[in-house]
Amino acid sequence: MKKYNGSLLAMALISVIGLTACDGDDGKDGAPGDPGTPGTPGTPGLPAGSFTNTVNSAADFVLTLAPADIVVVGTEDFSLKFTVTGKNSKGEAVPFVGLDKVALYVTNQTVNTTDTGAPMLWANNALTNEFGSSMYCTPTGKATARGGAEVDACTLVEDAENPGTYTGSWVHDGNAPVVLAAGDPNTLYRVMIRSYNVVDSQGEGISDKLLSTPLDFNPSTGELAVSTKDIVSNAACIKCHTQMDGYGEGDVRIANIGAHHNYQKVENCITCHNPAYAGGQDDPEKGFNANFNAMIHTIHKGHHFGDELVGEAKEEFGEIGFPSELNECTTCHDGASGWNDNVYAEACQGCHMDVDFTTGENHLGIVPGSDAACSGCHGAGSLSPIQAHNVGIxxxxxxxxxxxxxxxxxxxxxxxxxxxxxxxxxxxxxxxxxxxxxxxxxxxxxxxxxxxxxxxxxxxxxxxxxxxxxxxxxxxxxxxxxxxxxxxxxxxxxxxxxxxxxxxxxxxxxxxxxxxxxxxxxxxxxxxxxxxxxxxxxxxxxxxxxxxxxxxxxxMTADEAKCNTCHTSLGIAKHYGNERFDQCVGCHNNTWGGSYHVGVEYKSDEVDADGNPIFKPVEGLTYHTRDLFAVAHRFHTGLWDDNRGFPAIHLNSDMETLGFPAVETQCSACHKDGVNLFAADGGLTSGKRAIAVDGGATMFISPVAEACRTCHAHSGPAALAHFKSNGAIVEGEAVATSALPVESCSTCHGEGKTYGIDKMHAGGAH
Structure with a gap:
């Protein structure tokens, strides 16, 4: 009924409109009106491709700062100017627009006028001004701090005439907290900028921190400067932690530093880890000195300390196993000789935690009056650091x-x-x-x-x-x-x-x-x-x-030299007698099967009566090979057990690998550069086409599948089914012949393919 009435109403309206249209009108269109007044032209936009507001990796985002463009010391008002480029879809470096938040870190290097600590000290400008470790810059001059509180920030403005160029100023009371009013402009200052809220072309946040290259300069002259305290290079850290990909020549960054999700360079770490955060080694809650010199020693001695570690130190460092010898100081100290020349208690105690300099315990009863007394015994000769630690012996x-x-x-x-x-x-x-x-x-x-x-x-x-x-x-x-x-x-x-x-x-x-x-x-x-x-x-x-x-x-696709950058010598890493792969072959070959570590265990969240972690088996995962690549892959990815003591590299209860210092997927950390893992026939470049599994060279499995399965990411049932579907003879289904068919893995995963191992395992930042 309602629909019917609606139809009648519509017909009535049409009739009225029709009658009105016919009343005194011939139904034709009227004459065109006069043109309107043209509107004000809009501001021309930037040509397509001449700018970007996204990047696909942290390495594509380049922030440049010059000494003349920043004021961070003295009585002048704070000022900041920097430029940012990103790569467009063509891979060209173009201005990056739309940046809406950065953090500014400023440190300075001063002479230590006391007789305690290092001769030169780092100080953070903001910490000195009791503001925090850094200062934010945003378009509003306000920011939300880590704890959720709103804080004053410098005002960030993008130059409309010069896209990708940004300036910062301080509009709040006083001067900016990164300006050290009473600082010495004749010493070295270091500035680092971290950028936030940058996404890729899919709108996903960039996983790695976007950090500028630290700028070292002398404010009084405006000239670049070189720190005398940088006695551990980024290259030294990279030997174990591997290098981030994609950065320009000379911009060397560390790929995998677990703390704070990677601050990429040694120069970045001292921004916070300086004397302002220093504390005694005997703090029962912290358990370590947060100053960089002491902390790094404590971290890398890790599990060697045993019960000496307490508090946060035990939790965070207790499982870290240094892969070289602790007395080989030049493994890390590859820079200036300050590590050997500057002897002071704080740095020594980071490693020698059982020494009490106030009582002389574990120091032959010697109580030094100050650090100045240390050089009396350790300044030269057999007790100097380089001699006492037997460096190079x-x-x-x-x-x-x-x-x-x-x-x-x-x-x-x-x-x-x-x-x-x-x-x-x-x-x-x-x-x-x-x-x-x-x-x-x-x-x-x-x-x-x-x-x-x-x-x-x-x-x-x-x-x-x-x-x-x-x-x-x-x-x-x-x-x-x-x-x-x-x-x-x-x-x-x-x-x-x-x-x-x-x-x-x-x-x-x-x-x-x-x-x-x-x-x-x-x-x-x-x-x-x-x-x-x-x-x-x-x-x-x-x-x-x-x-x-x-x-x-x-x-041979693996590289002994790369192993030794981390281990110093393979003779240290295992067995104390085999320094080369062709010496390991006596036991670790593809015709002598079996394994002394058949099962895989993970470190559970439980501990025994002595507080030691309890390892539990990973059900359904076993290995019966001792071939060198299988053992090396298994150990370095954590597919191991605790039959011979706490494994430095192991799985946790979430099946994550702990203890491996490099990026797990960065095959180039161990393998030779520019060498294919797959041969022309789809098998391994080595020529290995079968691996014995029973200890008697009578039962065999396929080598490519086993190589993949010895990394824990590919050790589950789904991966095993995938291997079998591609022609592999797998664990638990060995056959009594070494004449196995070549697996078809390289069809998809060979170098240069869409899902090639060179692409999928390229590594990069962690």
Whole structure:
């Protein structure tokens, strides 16, 4: 009924309109009216592509500041000017517009006029003015602080005539809190700017902090300056923590510093970690001194402290394992010599936490009157830092002792089931042949000689070992006889060492134990220099031997030099005797299966009665390979157990990797640059096409899938199903042949492909 009435009303209206239109009108359009007055022209916009307000990575965002464009000391009003560029869709650097919030950090470097602490000190301008560690700048001159309170900020204005150029001024009472009124303009000032609220082209926030390159300058002259306190370079940190990608030449940034989600450079850290935040090591809640010099020592000694750590220090640093030796100071201190020349208690106590300088405990009862007294003992000589820490002695000791294979003989069937190999070694100490009657028995920790044989494709098989202990030298040579069931025929054999000695603080070889059975070495166990040797038994001089693939640089994609940037020496990292991949092959090869760490454990949130963490198994995840890449991947990604003590790298209860200092997905941290992991046929570049899993070289699985599965991100059931669907023979389904089909992984994940490993595992910031 309602619809019907509505229709009648509509018809009536149409009728009325129709009648009105016909009344005195012919129905034609009227004549056009006069044109209106033109409006005021709008301001021309910027041409497309000539600016950007998004960036795809932190490295695409470049903020530039010059000494002449900032006032941060004296009585003049605060002023700030800087420019910002970002990359447009073409990858061109263009002005970045629309920036709405930055934080300004200003520090200064002054001479320490007291007899306590470092000769030069960092001070934060804002902290000195009791304002906080930084000052915000926003278009409104107000900002919300971290705790939620509204605070005064400098007023940020973008120059309409010069897009991407910004100025800052202080419109509130007094001068800006980053201006040090009584500061010395003739000393070094450092300025850093952090930008906020920057997004990518999809509107997602940039994951890494957007930090300007710290500007060091002298305000009185306006000239750039160089700090005398920077005795640890960013490059030194990068050796373990890897480098952020994408920044310009000379702009070196650290990829993975966990604290505060990465402040990228050493120069940034001192903004807060300076004497203003310093405290004693004995603070029961904090447990560490927040000043940078002491804190860095405490962090990197980490788990070596044990129960010495308390409070926040135990929680945050207790699981950090330094991968090199703690006494190798130049691993980090690669800059000026201040670390050796400037001796003061605060820096020393960051590592020597058990020393009490007020009582002399653990300091031979010596109570120094001030830091000025420290140089009396430690300023030079054997107690100076570089001498007391035995810096460089390991390398000296390693180079001083050399063993080399000089001849090999092989006799089959010396008994019904055994063959005999006799290997003669040349042995020198400091370049001179060892004396007749010399033997290594009392000087060694490990003294194994391992032998195996190498197939024509470079595959290593077998592993028999014999100790050199009890073998006396004659004419500078050691003759070692080894019997086993070899069945070598005319094959090439491989001789690899696992050999290390004890040395004193001067790098001289010493007996490992004294007369009472107590350890008396100073450097730990030092790997003896010996190259892996290959000998063709068909030729008397051993010529024409086939080498294992681990000795072929064209087939090895991992880089020993990169390992040593973090570990200093692979001999330190494991087994104290193997310094090269082709020495590790004696045990860690693809034909000797099994694993001493079959299961995987994670550190639960529970602790035992002594407060130690309890490790629990990750159900359904096991490994039965000991091939070198599998072991290395597993250990560095945390797929390990605590069977041999607390693992420095491990999984937490959220299945996250803790303890690995680099970016997990940055393969280049360990692998060679510019070398493909995949060969032309889709298999591994090394030529490895199968891995033994049972310890007897009778059951095998596919190597590409296992390489991926030994990183925890690809260790779950879904990944396993994916591997199988691409032709892999996987864990738990091994087959009794090493002639396995090549997996099709490289079809999608080969270098250069859309989902290539070079793209998906490029790494970058953490």
């Amino acid at each position: 390991r390398a000296m000791a390693t180079d001083s002792i050399e063993i080399a294979v000089s001849s090999v003989s092989y006799t089959e069937n010396v008994s019904p089931i055994e063959d005999e190999i006799v290997v003669t070694f040349d042995v020198t100490v400091d370049g001179a042949p060892v004396a007749d009657g010399f033997e290594f028995t009392e000087f060694t920790k490990y003294d194994e000689m391992k032998t195996g044989w190498v197939d024509t494709d470079g595959t290593y098989y077998g592993s028999a070992s014999v100790n050199l202990n009890g073998t006396a030298a004659a004419g500078g040579k050691l003759v070692v006889t080894q019997t086993a069931e070899y069945n070598l025929g005319g094959k090439s054999i491989a001789i690899t060492p696992r050999f290390s000695v004890c040395t004193d603080s001067k790098g001289m070889m010493v007996a490992c134990l004294d007369g009472s059975g107590e350890a008396q070495y100073d450097i730990g166990y030092v790997a003896v220099t010996m190259d892996a040797a290959y000998w063709n038994l068909a030729n008397a001089d051993g010529s024409g031997a086939t080498i294992a693939r681990q000795s072929d640089p064209l087939r």
